[in-house]
Amino acid sequence: MSPLSRRTLLAALAASPLVVSACSREEEYVPDPEALQIYSSQHEGVTQAWADAFTEATGIPTQIRRGTDSSMGHQIVAEGEASPADVFLTENSPAMTVVERAGLLAPVAEETLAQVPEDRAPSSGDWTAIAARSTVLCWNPEQISEEELPASMMDLADPAWEGRWGCAPGGADFQAIVAGMLADRGEEETRAWLEALESGAEIYQNNIATMQAVNAGEVPVGVMYHYYWYRDQAGTQEQSGNTRLHYFGNQDPGAFVSLSAGGVLANAAKPDAAQEFLAWVTSAEGQQVLVDSGSMEYAVAEGVDSDPALPALADLDAPPVDPFTLDSDEVSDLMTDVGLL
Numbered sequence: 001m002s003p004l005s006r007r008t009l010l011a012a013l014a015a016s017p018l019v020v021s022a023c024s025r026e027e028e029y030v031p032d033p034e035a036l037q038i039y040s041s042q043h044e045g046v047t048q049a050w051a052d053a054f055t056e057a058t059g060i061p062t063q064i065r066r067g068t069d070s071s072m073g074h075q076i077v078a079e080g081e082a083s084p085a086d087v088f089l090t091e092n093s094p095a096m097t098v099v100e101r102a103g104l105l106a107p108v109a110e111e112t113l114a115q116v117p118e119d120r121a122p123s124s125g126d127w128t129a130i131a132a133r134s135t136v137l138c139w140n141p142e143q144i145s146e147e148e149l150p151a152s153m154m155d156l157a158d159p160a161w162e163g164r165w166g167c168a169p170g171g172a173d174f175q176a177i178v179a180g181m182l183a184d185r186g187e188e189e190t191r192a193w194l195e196a197l198e199s200g201a202e203i204y205q206n207n208i209a210t211m212q213a214v215n216a217g218e219v220p221v222g223v224m225y226h227y228y229w230y231r232d233q234a235g236t237q238e239q240s241g242n243t244r245l246h247y248f249g250n251q252d253p254g255a256f257v258s259l260s261a262g263g264v265l266a267n268a269a270k271p272d273a274a275q276e277f278l279a280w281v282t283s284a285e286g287q288q289v290l291v292d293s294g295s296m297e298y299a300v301a302e303g304v305d306s307d308p309a310l311p312a313l314a315d316l317d318a319p320p321v322d323p324f325t326l327d328s329d330e331v332s333d334l335m336t337d338v339g340l341l
Contacts, residue, residue, distance in 0.1 A: 037270075038089065046293050068091075083267065087262065096263055106264045115302060131297040154253060156197075165219055165222060167204065168203070170206075180253060231295075251319045
């Protein structure tokens with residue numbers, strides 16, 4: 001797959017269901033007043049598995065409204081106190097902070113927060129992690145040696161890497177990585193890295209396309225999340241058979257761990273059921289549903305093991321970023337300034 005030009009990328013994103021789904025589904029969506037309303041930008045299969053198992057365990061019916069991180073977060077803000085949403089689940093936490101900063105979240109029950117380690121929830125206590133995914137560098141050993149790999153993701157801004165790395169800056173996953181970099185390294189260093197990306201990286205439409213490009217030898221390395229590689233490795237390996245993963249560690253911005261988030265709306269019509277759902281998702285039973293789903297995301301609750309193929313979450317040595325500080329709007333503004341969005 002060839003890399004996309006900036007103009008082609010923008011056209012593809014504009015036509016993508018990831019961008020327009022919330023609008024088109026809004027016209028079709030009719031909330032069932034008897035069902036717990038779950039607004040979700042998490043993976044569709046995982047959300048459905050959680051909802052089905054929760055209903056089976058409690059008898060509480062659920063209805064899922066699907067969208068993408070940014071569009072759904074801003075949709076809830078636009079709906080305000082009249083939003084039908086009881087619960088909001090995201091793929092990446094910056095979308096949750098959009099809703100949080102609008103004052104639309106209720107505090108998460110203490111019993112729920114106690115099920116998740118302190119470093120996997122924001123200091124605000126207004127939402128909690130429900131899953132996690134790690135930033136990685138996918139690399140092709142036929143194109144580059146292990147000794148030549150960058151020690152830091154920030155090194156990719158060096159002119160020596162111009163035209164030799166790929167990523168998907170148009171996606172919420174990558175923008176969460178940038179949010180982590182911004183919180184950890186500040187605006188000046190993040191802007192310089194993005195400018196190097198804009199002028200010197202090959203841009204792909206999503207993480208899978210990035211992995212495919214590395215696998216095909218189009219670029220030696222690509223920035224992405226871990227689970228795309230592990231899913232393909234567990235299957236046919238057609239998209240990753242020629243690649244390996246490099247974990248930066250050392251609290252580098254390239255070791256950023258993004259948290260999927262869950263929160264209860266302050267004006268939820270069913271606040272008790274909403275809190276019960278979030279408590280169930282972060283319980284051992286709910287987290288096992290995540291592990292068994294084959295998503296290859298990390299479980300985040302105390303005492304629940306992720307898929308054994310994954311390196312331990314605690315060993316990734318991620319940068320110590322409070323997820324409460326991640327600001328998706330600031331990231332969008334910065335990426336727009338440098339010409340990436």
